[in-house]
Amino acid sequence: MRHHKLALCAEHYGEWFVAQTERAIEKYRMFSRDERVLVAVSGGKDSLALWDALLRLGYHADGLYIALGINDPIPYSDASLEKTRKFVDSGEWRVAKDDAPLAPRPTLYIVDIPAAYGKTIPEIARAKMRGQGRPCAACGLTKRYVMNRLALEKGYTVLATGHNLDDEIAVLFQNTLRWQTGYLARQAPVLPASREGLVKKVKPFCRFYERETATYALARSIDYIYDECPHAGGNLTNFYKTLLNQLETESPGSKLSFYLEFLRARGEGAFEQFNRVEELHACELCGQPTSAPERCAFCRMWNVSRIVE
Numbered sequence: 433m434r435h436h437k438l439a440l441c442a443e444h445y446g447e448w449f450v451a452q453t454e455r456a457i458e459k460y461r462m463f464s465r466d467e468r469v470l471v472a473v474s475g476g477k478d479s480l481a482l483w484d485a486l487l488r489l490g491y492h493a494d495g496l497y498i499a500l501g502i503n504d505p506i507p508y509s510d511a512s513l514e515k516t517r518k519f520v521d522s523g524e525w526r527v528a529k530d531d532a533p534l535a536p537r538p539t540l541y542i543v544d545i546p547a548a549y550g551k552t553i554p555e556i557a558r559a560k561m562r563g564q565g566r567p568c569a570a571c572g573l574t575k576r577y578v579m580n581r582l583a584l585e586k587g588y589t590v591l592a593t594g595h596n597l598d599d600e601i602a603v604l605f606q607n608t609l610r611w612q613t614g615y616l617a618r619q620a621p622v623l624p625a626s627r628e629g630l631v632k633k634v635k636p637f638c639r640f641y642e643r644e645t646a647t648y649a650l651a652r653s654i655d656y657i658y659d660e661c662p663h664a665g666g667n668l669t670n671f672y673k674t675l676l677n678q679l680e681t682e683s684p685g686s687k688l689s690f691y692l693e694f695l696r697a698r699g700e701g702a703f704e705q706f707n708r709v710e711e712l713h714a715c716e717l718c719g720q721p722t723s724a725p726e727r728c729a730f731c732r733m734w735n736v737s738r739i740v741e
Contacts, residue, residue: 433644435685442651449648453485453636460621462634463590469493470588470631472579473519473540475512477649477656478594480519482637484652486592487538493592494539495520498578500571501545501552508662515657516540522655541586543578549734554663560733566663570733577730581720583631595635598642601691602672613706620698627712629721639688 433439440448456462463469469486473479473495486493497516502509520540546552551559553574557567583591600619607615623633637645649656664670679686697703712721715728722728 433641435641435680435688446648446651449640449644450485450488452640453482454489456621456636456639457634460634462592462622462636463491463632465491467492467590468588469590469592470541470579470583470586471495471592472575472594473497473516474594475515475657476594477646477654478596478637478642480516480594480654480656481645481649481652482592482594483519483538484654485648486636494541494586494588496541496543496579496582498575499542499544499546500574502554502567502661502663503552504554504662506659506662508657508659511659512657513542515655518655541582543582545574545578551734556734566667568663568667571663573729573733577720577728580631581718584629589625589632591631591633593633593635594637594645596637596640596642596645597687597691598673598676599669600635600638601676601687602669604691604694605672605676606669613703614708616694617698617703617707620695626709627721629712629714629719639691641687 438448469491471479471483471486471493473483474497483493483495495516497513499513500509517540520538546555549556553567553571556574557570560570579591604616604619606612607619621635621638625632676687676690710723712723714720715722715724715731716726717731718728720728720730724732
């Protein structure tokens with residue numbers, strides 16, 4: 433790890449990684465050991481590594497997998513669910529930090545979108561976009577809605593996602609290029625629950641490079657899905673990641689410095705004037721907070737007429 437001037441063996445790398453995870457949780461005041469954390473898991477390296485690290489640290493962390501029905505041209509969703517189930521069944525998470533008691537078996541919640549709402553994500557995207565574009569917007573909207581709703585219903589105060597440094601700076605780079613000050617004002621390791629009906633969202637891996645989370649997963653023998661979502665091809669975010677990786681090669685540590693200096697400037701109030709709080713009200717159907725009139729975007733997109741349990 434040239435940016436840290438550090439090289440470690442597999443055993444000590446795992447210890448360093450878990451310690452750095454706890455350091456981020458404490459530094460940004462993400463959550464305490466008394467809080468119940470719901471981890472959004474996809475079967476990929478980042479989310480499974482996060483779940484593993486939180487369990488090793490002794491946090492009460494359960495998982496949520498959202499089955500999106502993306503199985504063409506490859507069985508991506510089915511394979512991702514299989515990897516997630518394998519993680520829970522393998523018992524790898526039982527290895528706790530130091531002499532801490534072994535964690536109880538975590539709960540895995542599965543929300544099957546096609547079964548609940550009648551269409552897969554690609555199908556609803558085609559129906560709403562008239563056959564144009566990738567289903568990324570429909571996917572993101574659906575996942576955000578389901579994650580927040582289930583966390584609230586099950587009594588979790590915190591929702592944790594596996595976003596890593598590469599994810600964060602790609603978004604930061606895009607927003608900076610366009611000077612989207614509203615988005616810059618809201619980008620942070622912690623998104624507080626600004627009102628009733630929303631849960632706190634945190635990103636404990638925000639300072640880890642993508643290859644660092646992958647290395648941890650390999651060192652811990654976590655079996656994760658290597659394939660990328662088949663709809664991710666041509667994604668602009670991936671293009672920005674490629675550009676930033678070239679910068680990192682020439683100047684090690686640039687990506688981390690870019691992100692940490694942004695957080696410093698944000699903490700000093702550089703974007704405070706752009707941090708406008710939207711007026712929200714309850715969706716007339718599902719009750720989730722929304723800025724849209726009457727029904728929220730999720731209920732309108734899915735033509736929801738009743739709440740699916």
